[in-house]
Amino acid sequence: MRKTILTPVTTMATMLVSSVLTTAASANDTSADQSGIRLSQAPQDANTNRLPAVDFDIDAPTLSRALIQLTEQSGLQLIYPAGEKVTERPAKPLTGRYTPEVALKRLLEGSDLEYEFIDAKTISIIDPSARAAELKTSSRGAASATSLRLAQNTGPAAEHHSAQSSGTRDEWQLQEIIVTGTHIKGEEVKSAPRTQYSRDEIMRTGAANVETFLGTLPQNFGGGRNAVGGRASVSFNNVANNSNLTTANLRGLAVGSTLSLVNGRRMAPMSVGGDFDVSLIPLGAIERVEVVTDGASAIYGSDAIAGVVNFILRDRYEGAETSVQWGNAAHSDYSQLNVTQLLGHDWSSGGALLTYEYRDQNPLKYSDRSYSRQTVPEATLADPETRHAVMLSLNQEINDRTRVRLDTFYNERAGDTTRPFFADLYQSYRTRYLTFAPSLSMQLGGDWSMELSGVWGRTDEQIRATAFGQQYEFGDWNRFTEADAVVSGSLFDTPAGAIHAAVGAMWRNERQSPTGPGTYSQADRDTRAAFMEALIPLIPAGASFLGFESGQLSLAARYEDYDAIGSTTDPRVGLALTPTEGVNLRATWGTSFKAPAQGHAHNAQTLLLSNDNVPTLGPLTLVQLNGTVRDLKPERGESWTVGIDWNPPAARGFNTNVTYYNIVFDDRIASVAFGAASFLLNPDIYGRFVQLQPGADAVNALVASFPPAYVTNFVGPSFDPASVYAIIDGRTRNIAATETSGIDFMASYTRPVGKGSMTFSCNVNRILSFDNQTAPGAPISDDLDVLYRPLDLRARVGVSWNRGPLGVSGFVNYADSYTNVTAIPHETVDSYLTTDVTLAYVIGPEGEPAASGLTLFFSVSNLFDEAPPRVSTAANDNFYDGANADPFGRRLSLGITRKW
Secondary structure (H helix, E strand, C coil), X not given: CCCCCCCHHHHHHHHHHHHCCCCCCCCCCEEECXXXXXXXXXCCCCCHHHCCCEEEEECCCEHXXXXXXXXXXXXXXXXXXXXXXXXXXXXXXXXXXXXXXXXXXXXXXXXXCEEEEEECCEEEEECHHHHHHHHHHCCCCCCCCCCEEEECCCCCCCCCCCCCCCCCHHHHHHHCCCCCCCCCCCCXXXXXXXXXXXXXXXXXXXXXCHHHHHCCCXXXXXXXXXXXXXXXXXXXXXXXXXXXCCCCCECCCCCCCEEEEECXXXXXXXXXXXXXXXHHCCHHHEEEEEEECCCCHHHHCCCCCCEEEEEEECCCCCEEEEEEEEEEECCCCCEEEEEEEEEEEEECCEEEEEEEEEEEEECEEHHHCCCCCCCCCCCEEECCEEEEEEEEEEEEEEECCEEEEEEEEEEEEEEEEECCCCCCCEEEEEEEEEEEEEEEEEEEECCEEEEEEEEEEEEEEEEEEEECCEEEEEEEEEEEEEEEEEEEEEEEEECCEEEEEEEEEEEEEEEEEEECCCCECCEXXXXXXXXXXXXXXXXXXXXXXXXXXXXXEEEEEEEEEECCCEEEEEEEEEEEEECCCCEEEEEEEEEEEECCCHHHHCECCEEEEEEEXXXXXXXXXXXXXXXXXXXXXXXEEEEEEEEXXXXXXXXXXXXXXXXXXXXXXXXEEECCCCCHHXXXXXXXXXXXXXXXXXXXXXXXXXXXXXXXXXXXXXXXXXXXXXHEEEEEECCEEEEEEEEEEEEEEEEEEEEEECCEEEEEEEEEEEEEEEEEECCCCCCCEECCCCCCCCXXXXXXXXXXXXXXXXXXXXXXXXECCEEECCCCCCEEECCEEEEEEEEEEEECCCCCHHHCCEEEEEEEECCCCCCCCECCCCCCCCCECCCCCCCCCCEEEEEEEEEC
């Protein structure tokens, strides 16, 4: 199915680079205004004084929240201290038309805080007393040790501006802000489709956990491993979800095609599927989530075919915070209790943050829902579960050029489930997860830096099952070790600016040892990689080429070598062009890959002897090979995107972007076909996997090559090798292909309304095609709008209103209708429309002392209690499409957060 994709992007970029001949002027000026607030302009900031005036309407209880409103209404990005002078200081209302500069000065009046411009749209706010204290007690001469917070316009197309570090702590902290999609410190790849969700935005969704938040993203498909929507089927390489995992699944390309990161790092996987379980992350520990919906193997390696979801954790906090949230589902005994405790402390050269989360969940049973209670009543749609999660982050500045950091995660959870297929099929699970992620960051001179990092993790999964009166115990443990080294900085200057680059290397070891009966064997695999990136500016400041004011060319490549699997080299090219202020045209092309999961690569081969009644052929004796071939190769992906980001200066607070994407996913690991009839009745497609009339000698030799425990004889003692009609090779291998294309549309608009502000948001995923091919030569099936598969249209539209301490948010979620072709006769599955509402009230420092720092929270998901559209399935197990709807109905959630 792979197409030849033209890359005019590369040709155009080459023309642009060769045509840039002029040089840019820069200004360097430092001045002080009459208010005593210092203003320092960076050399690249010649246009800072010409920031246009904006109509401001700021009304917030604290200075930190006022600064957030300032960024939303001006488009500026602020880096500010996280101390009490910002987070606890009351803020005065500000209404009127001012330049952002003047508005900022008025907000800071009387606070003893200063500010300086990092670049044209990034301002660092400084606590001079903290800086002076550190200078007095330290001979290193480092700048302010106060931890910093990032306040920025966080709409779907929000820009992210950073600065090169010159060695001060403020700029060092700015450099440490993680940008998903690049290893180059302090820079952004403007060609990549990247969406950022701030902590406040996540809270406004009403999500009680990470898996619920992922379900609000139209780009994330609910099929595969998903503990929220149910155990929905998925087309390829699906692995049983024995311990209730949830994995990100962008574009619906199935388990393992989306890479999940924590603080930009790959984490240890869970279970034989080799995937990271995102539900392990405490929601209270998350600062923001960044999603890149583009192939990113050139940056991060395996699994990033559909994109990357990066969970950025809170790392600096002073004080304590306690959160309790309880919720239930209507007409059921289902409930979930979440308790989170944060303890943080910052000192002059570092900090520590400890997060603990406890979850207790009661089950949602089949008997709780009218559309499923006629099956096994005690079967569970959502499993009972308890969990404990601990996260510890430590960071310490060794000197003004060196910093160390350690992130540690521990998670333990246990639950049980009753499957709907048989009345006596019961299963319980217990998982333990432990990971250490240390890093060492060093300034090497100039703006060059080096980061040495590692991850060590171990997971244990134990399953106990009872079926047909028999008890079984099985599971596995995984050990994961990775070491990375990355060096980044500026190579040299060009008339258009400095060329930034990063080079690095990686080594990883993965060990897996299944326990109990099963067909998986022990596995031990080493991986080595080398990678590089470059960001090349194309047009000098103040110049113009073909009507474009600025441009950026991004180049990346990664080489990885796997034991017993082989090697792969994946490039990526991106181009971003700005025809006018506020408009960014972008395009990317690249290849990606997914290495076979240990559970696939080491799945033992088995033999099945059976009698089958095949249509038109009659009763036959057959021998079928199952399991996985030994020469699995990486799955391959090729993707390209084109898009536009529009943030008009005349409409501050308005952000929108549109992206078209196309992904070709080849060499997918899948079973050749299902059922003997498929093999025998389609010789043009599957003939090469069938040996007709093999003869007694060939059958005896094949059976003798397998240990008796791996041979299943359904024929019994009467099995006659000479009577075998065919040997069928049905082993899993690199054989399938998928191609999908679609359009993402995102928009947000924040504007003052009275004494508050209102934000409108829209996120739409329109899939144009989703074609699957089970084997070369097999017919291409259209899997769009098919049961348990992606739908052509999903959308989430919302509005949020904030005034002082009160915030109200409402969202409408839409999933399109489709035809269920598995039902006889075919049936129309209705569209699914739900409404979510969230209210939050903050009792700030000016309230009663006992309530100071108190936040009250109320959320309703599926306000009108819409049941999932009913479907008819051959298995008659769920009666709803768990990939595109959930069975909870209306869910109420109450929460309270107290800062100490």
